[in-house]
Amino acid sequence: MTYIENVFVCLAAPLAVAALCLGRRHLRLFLFIFAGMAACLLSAYINTFLTALYRADDLHAVTEITPVVEELMKFFPLLFYLLVFEPEQDSIRLAILTVAAGFATFENICYLIENGAEDLVFLLVRGFGTGAMHIVCGAIIGSGLVYVWHRAWLKIAGTCALLGAAITFHAIYNLLVAYGGALVYLAYILPVLTLLLGAVWLRLLSFMSGHCRS
Amino acid sequence: MPRIELIDNLIQLAVTLLCCVGSGCLYLSRRKQEYFLLCCFYGCFSLGLLYWTLFLLLFRETPKFFYVSETVWISSFIFLQLVQYTFAREDERAFRCKALHLVPLVNLILLVQYCVMDDVFSSLLCCSAMTIISWYSLRGLCFWRGRRETGARQRRLFHGCVLFYVAMEYCLWTASLFWQGDSLANPYFWFDFVLTATLLALLPIAERAVGK
Structure with a gap:
């Protein structure tokens, strides 16, 4: 049994002290x-409860x-x-990405406590895979919300769709990992690949819009 | 391995992805809000279907506990409502007639049936979304009936197509409650193939109705 609330307190304590030392300017990031x-x-508590319920x-x-559960819980602080x-x-983008990074870090620490830290290569692959997956889900919501939150007609539908897209991406990742075999490696590559494709797509869009303006 | 179901889902996935790309290209070339919303509708629909199909392909069963696909499908229904809302004129939005009273009545009967036989929460969400969509499309059909303005026929066709889509969704959900196995004799697959054809037809019909 892992006492994750104790882990949380242990991790939060030095961060809280650092936040107090750095003052109000950096407080938001720590929050x-x-x-x-x-x-x-x-999420861990709710997951356990729902798994038992169903x-x-x-x-x-x-x-x-x-x-x-995880995507909803990540979304609530942002909302x-x-x-x-x-x-x-x-x-908006900074907020959701920082929340996602905090989430992924805490999840990785809990994974290490439960499964040990002997195999560095596997942990590196898993760290980048799962970590990047949470960041991708954050990026989907963050970059989408920047667009939809300033358009009243799109606010509700857009937010639901972005949340749905993040949930489905997360679920597909978990599906591939749960299946095992060679698909696990595909799952670990998928988030990094999506991040790279997203970055290329954004560059292409900004290049095209610049080209059109000139 | 449920082969017919898998083939059915793969065809629907291909069609919705194709329509998503098609409406995206139309939006990029014509910059009309309706095409952007249609692109989102098809995109959300195909994303939910991708998860559903992958689950079926890898684990040979469909998801049964929680609402992963449902979240994006509900979003796709909201986008379809937005398409209808954006598409309607001011006088059409204010239009009321007696036939519209049928919409909540029929939807309520179906909702009760789904709540008794299936999950209450997802039935409530899906039936609420379908009630709004069918309300908008029936209102559009009644409003444009008998009118001779330019584009009236195309608009009637669009609203009719959306209403048919809603009817097919309901037939599909009802057939899924009385599952008859993975064979072509199962009515579920007939409705799903018709639904796929309706989704494919919706894009050119909407394109005609929106115009250039």
């Missing part, structure tokens, strides 16, 4: 990291319940930030 880690902690086995829990503070476009 998003805490929010990401707290979202991961609460009497689901490990496979169905990982491929069906976990993606929905609060959007509704209460009405931030600028750049702040």
Whole structure:
């Protein structure tokens, strides 16, 4: 049994001290990291509860319940930030990516505690795979929200669609990992590949818009 | 391995992806909001279907516990509602007639049936979305009936196509409650093939109705 709330306290304590030392200017960044880690902690509780409620086995829990719960829990701090503070476009992307990074870090630490840290190569691959997957899901929501949150007619549908897209991406990743075999490596490559493709696509779009303007 | 179901899903996935790319290209060339929303509708639909098909392909069963595909499918329904809303004129939006009272009644009966036989939460979400879509399309059909303005016929066709899509979705869900195995004799597959054809037909019909 892993006492993840104790792990959370242990990780949050030095970060809280650092946040106090750095002052108000950097406080927001630390709050998003805490929010990401707290979202991961609460996700673990809710996942366990729902798995027991539906009497689901490990496979169905990982491929069906976990993606929905984790993406929703990551989204709630951002939703609060959007509704209460009405931030600028750049702040939205920073917020969701920091929350996602905090979430992925806490999840990786819990994985290490449970499974040990002997195999560095596997941990490196897993770290980049799962870590990048959470960042990709964050990037899908973050970059999409920058567009939809400033268009009233698209706000609700766009937010639902982005959340749905992130959940489905997460679920497909978990599906491939749960299946095992060679598909695990495809799953680990998928997020990094998606990030690279996304970056190329954004460059291409900005190049095209610049070309059209000139 | 459920072969017919897999083939059916793969065909539908290919069609929705094709329509997503098609409507995306139309949006890039004509810059009309309706095409962007249609692209999102097809995109969301195909994303949910991709997960569903992968699950079926890898584990030889369909997801049964939680709402992964449903989240994007609900989003796709919301996008379809937005297409209809954007598409309607001001006087069409204000239009009311007696036939519209049928919409909540029929949807309520189906909702009760699904709640009794299936999951309450997803039935509630899907039936609510379908009620709004069928309300908009029936209102459009009634509004444009008998009118001789330019584009009236195309608009009637669009609303009719959307209403037929809703009917097919309901037939599909009802047939899934009485599952008859993985064979072509199962009515579920007939409805799903017709649904795929309707989704394919919706893009050119919408393109005609929106115009250049």
